[in-house]
Amino acid sequence: MSVTTVPKKVTLQIEGMTCSACSARIEKVIGKLSGVQSIAVNLPLGRATLQLESAFSDEEIIIERIQQLGYGARTYEEYDKQHVDEGGALTIRLLISTFLTIPIMWAMVRHYAWTSEIWIPELFLAPWFQWLLATPIQFVIGGPFYFNAFKALKNKTATMDVLVVLSTTCAYMYSHYMTLHALKTGIPNPHGIYFESSAMMITVVLFGKWLEATAKKRSLRAIHLLRKLEAETAHRLDKGSLELVALDKICVGDILQVEEGELIPLDGVVVEGRAIMDEAHLTGEAVPVLKQVHDNVSGGSRNVEGMILMRVTAAKGETALAKIIRYIEEAQGSKASIQRYADRITAVFVPTVVLLAMLTFLSWLYVLSPGDTTGAMFKAIAVLVIACPCALGLATPISILVGTSRALQSGILFREGKYVEQMAQIDVVLLDKTGTVTYGTPTVMSLLSISSQEMKLLRMSAAAELKSRHPFAGAILREAARQHVTVREPDTFESLPGQGVKATVDGQEVLVGSIDFMNTHQIDNRTYSDLANRWTLEGKSVLHVAIDGAYAGMFVLTDTLKPTSPQAIRQLKKRRLEVALLTGDHRQTADTIAAQAGVRIVYAEMKPTDKVHIVKKLQQQGKKVAVVGDGINDAPALAAADIGIAVGTGTDVAKETADINLLHGDLRGVTAAFEISRATMRNIRQNLIFALVYNVFAIPLAFMGVLTPWIAGAAMALSSVSVVANALRLQKKKLQ
Numbered sequence: 001m002s003v004t005t006v007p008k009k010v011t012l013q014i015e016g017m018t019c020s021a022c023s024a025r026i027e028k029v030i031g032k033l034s035g036v037q038s039i040a041v042n043l044p045l046g047r048a049t050l051q052l053e054s055a056f057s058d059e060e061i062i063i064e065r066i067q068q069l070g071y072g073a074r075t076y077e078e079y080d081k082q083h084v085d086e087g088g089a090l091t092i093r094l095l096i097s098t099f100l101t102i103p104i105m106w107a108m109v110r111h112y113a114w115t116s117e118i119w120i121p122e123l124f125l126a127p128w129f130q131w132l133l134a135t136p137i138q139f140v141i142g143g144p145f146y147f148n149a150f151k152a153l154k155n156k157t158a159t160m161d162v163l164v165v166l167s168t169t170c171a172y173m174y175s176h177y178m179t180l181h182a183l184k185t186g187i188p189n190p191h192g193i194y195f196e197s198s199a200m201m202i203t204v205v206l207f208g209k210w211l212e213a214t215a216k217k218r219s220l221r222a223i224h225l226l227r228k229l230e231a232e233t234a235h236r237l238d239k240g241s242l243e244l245v246a247l248d249k250i251c252v253g254d255i256l257q258v259e260e261g262e263l264i265p266l267d268g269v270v271v272e273g274r275a276i277m278d279e280a281h282l283t284g285e286a287v288p289v290l291k292q293v294h295d296n297v298s299g300g301s302r303n304v305e306g307m308i309l310m311r312v313t314a315a316k317g318e319t320a321l322a323k324i325i326r327y328i329e330e331a332q333g334s335k336a337s338i339q340r341y342a343d344r345i346t347a348v349f350v351p352t353v354v355l356l357a358m359l360t361f362l363s364w365l366y367v368l369s370p371g372d373t374t375g376a377m378f379k380a381i382a383v384l385v386i387a388c389p390c391a392l393g394l395a396t397p398i399s400i401l402v403g404t405s406r407a408l409q410s411g412i413l414f415r416e417g418k419y420v421e422q423m424a425q426i427d428v429v430l431l432d433k434t435g436t437v438t439y440g441t442p443t444v445m446s447l448l449s450i451s452s453q454e455m456k457l458l459r460m461s462a463a464a465e466l467k468s469r470h471p472f473a474g475a476i477l478r479e480a481a482r483q484h485v486t487v488r489e490p491d492t493f494e495s496l497p498g499q500g501v502k503a504t505v506d507g508q509e510v511l512v513g514s515i516d517f518m519n520t521h522q523i524d525n526r527t528y529s530d531l532a533n534r535w536t537l538e539g540k541s542v543l544h545v546a547i548d549g550a551y552a553g554m555f556v557l558t559d560t561l562k563p564t565s566p567q568a569i570r571q572l573k574k575r576r577l578e579v580a581l582l583t584g585d586h587r588q589t590a591d592t593i594a595a596q597a598g599v600r601i602v603y604a605e606m607k608p609t610d611k612v613h614i615v616k617k618l619q620q621q622g623k624k625v626a627v628v629g630d631g632i633n634d635a636p637a638l639a640a641a642d643i644g645i646a647v648g649t650g651t652d653v654a655k656e657t658a659d660i661n662l663l664h665g666d667l668r669g670v671t672a673a674f675e676i677s678r679a680t681m682r683n684i685r686q687n688l689i690f691a692l693v694y695n696v697f698a699i700p701l702a703f704m705g706v707l708t709p710w711i712a713g714a715a716m717a718l719s720s721v722s723v724v725a726n727a728l729r730l731q732k733k734k735l736q
Helices: 020-030 059-068 076-082 087-111 127-141 143-154 160-185 195-219 221-227 320-332 338-368 373-386 390-409 418-423 433-437 454-465 471-482 515-520 526-537 565-574 587-597 608-620 632-640 652-657 668-703 709-732
Strands: 008-015 036-042 047-052 072-075 233-238 241-246 255-258 268-278 289-291 302-312 412-414 428-431 438-449 492-496 500-505 508-513 541-547 550-561 578-582 601-603 625-629 643-646 660-662
Touching (some): 008 059, 020 036, 020 047, 087 127, 127 143, 160 373, 338 373, 338 668, 390 709, 412 418, 412 668, 418 643, 418 668, 433 587, 433 625, 438 454, 454 471, 471 541, 515 541, 526 541, 526 550, 550 587, 565 587, 625 632, 632 652
Antiparallel strands (some): 255 302, 268 302, 508 541
């Protein structure tokens, strides 16, 4: 009889990867090791996920092999505990590099006749001063580029770092030679000085890496916010006494006590008591729900009112909340990146340019100008400089930077540049209901009084609800404030979880609650029973009121549709996008809101895992899916989708999980995000084409000796300026 073994999953944090060639190299080498079933390396997050044979026990073998390839590696658990801000040192390097580069770039304009009237400090023009500034940029700030280029060559791969090091080193060394020559001969401003080329490129590339590190740091915050919902301790009932114990010491079957205001520590079943639970992160319901004996409760939910005893059904690490965290981690590890365009191109571009430079040197040395070593070297340097991938490296990030800045002016925040590309490819938009299409808070839609004394009914009900924490109580109190009704504290107050409140106001007994609450107190509500049933069928919530044992009236509450939602949905449909409502609310409520908003496809009564399944089902059909939500319960779907969009009124977890944040609650921002995304992608393609065409024409000129090294450096700088100028056109893009 064969025994099926479960593969062992291990996550490692890898440091030192700079491009797709690095991750591909690690996957190729580690994937061949005995005991490794599969490996997937997430380049943006620097994370490797491995499936190992169950008998494999020595993870240090894998870590040592990765270190032999020239990269740092450690277990994700160790990294999570000891993690420090990786962007701090990078920020300091970038600031110093920028500070040192500005005077060199200022001096660069000396080469152009039209800049003769621009004042340039004499000190900036001095070769020795430029050398003094460029040296720390080249070898201190740029030191990691040398290290990464060495690793790439050692592993027989070509990356952007290789060409950056080759071109900047040649530019620097030649400028250094010309500086010494100028000092020796007394030439004040030799044309052979172009330290600006090496300094500028290192600064620009460093800026791109800083943007990437910053985005990576933000992408990890969502998981930390979710983990804050996990309780660290719980009150366990043992032989009639309570003890405070750590969560990892609690086993399935243990009995826990949860007081009002506490988090539910683990998944379980209520065995005694009644309480109102806010479990929005799991169900999407804006209104807390009653939990009583035999009902399930989920870890991370908060006890709003009441007290329960619960039996644990899932230990630490196996709760619904823990699964949500895993969903987010898996989804984060599966997304591609737009900023790898340049790396894919340079995989061929770098070795080609190096070969062309060598060919240029040999051709001039032995064929075109035999014996002229200096001339051959200058022409080879010109090829390397003119082919420097500064414009190519800028083509994508500068368009992303300008495009996302333009989006930010309209209240749209792209978390990373890669989401600009993915947004332009979306086919289906799934909209959460509560807080996204609607406002997400219950409001009083109608107030009916038997005696036609609506203001008295509102005053008495608001006083009765004054001490309640239920969202419906908040709706009544907000309505009282809107109507300028004075609310006094009740003489007595009693909250009955899941039913309503009982209070004494001005000597009268006031009951506010559900129809079952009225029936329990034998209150006759036949006057409005048909009307109440109709409101309920339409997805509204009804609160009944009785005063001194007599039925007094009712409140009709609803989650109001945002007035801009129908317009936003029409705009999405005009762009041939499939729009659907994805909500945890009841079918009747969901259908009512969908009809008002103009949505035909409705997925109702969806739990977080159900939402993820819907997303993956659509993706399996070949569709690109965007999810728009605002709650913790939307986090797994936001992460699993090709694009997750969080509205500004949402929770911190939703915002940190989402790829795009709308800084307001207006769904029209989704349409605007589509427009800026598509415009930015057109701009990127234009920049990439220009950068490549520039090299196609410029390299032959450098090969023929038409372009001297300093002219090549100026042309390279102008190519970057042209790319930037084209990208700046996005600032004028009009968004609806």
